[in-house]
Amino acid sequence: MPARKAMQVCPTPGCPTLTPAGRCPTCQAKARAARPQPNTRGYNTAWRKASAAYLQTHPYCECETCAQLPQLQRDLATEVDHIDGLGPLGPRGFDPTNWQAMSKRHHSRKTAAETWGT
Ligand SMILES: [Zn+2]
Ligand SMILES: [Zn+2]
Incomplete structure (x- = not known):
């Protein structure tokens, strides 16, 4: 033994x-x-103000799924996502052309896909 x-x-x-x-x-x-996750940082007051203003003009979820749907069937957006996935600290963190409005559940789905890979 x-x-x-x-x-x-x-x-x-x-x-x-x-x-x-x-x-x-x-x-x-x-x-x-585990990967570096810059998108967990930088969500400060300046970001909250900027994203709240964006949601005023983009009230519906703009994720890939919702983009296929008529507006009435889309989720209401409550968060702003960075298309480049880098968050407010990224080079385009405060560039509205890098933003998309998203509902919480669709944003979570996208974040999970980014974190765990697809
Ligand atoms: Zn262990
Ligand atoms: Zn959506």
Whole structure:
């Protein structure tokens, strides 16, 4: 019988999984999937004001799905998405031609696709 290797708790904070060495497979997969996410930063007061003004003139969701629908069937837009995916800190963060109005659920769907890949 080869000596049984001692199991250790995964070094990721809050993860209780026992693993032979290093991070557990789940955390390794998460670390691989994690990318720099500039679109989580820069959503400050200036951005909120700019996006609120944009929504006044773009009241309906402009996502790819809704763009196919007659206006009456579209979701009401509550958020402004950056088409380039870089958020307010991107080079076109405050360029309205880089914005599209989106409903919360459609924006979440797009963000999830960007984060996890398609
Ligand atoms: Zn873990
Ligand atoms: Zn939509």
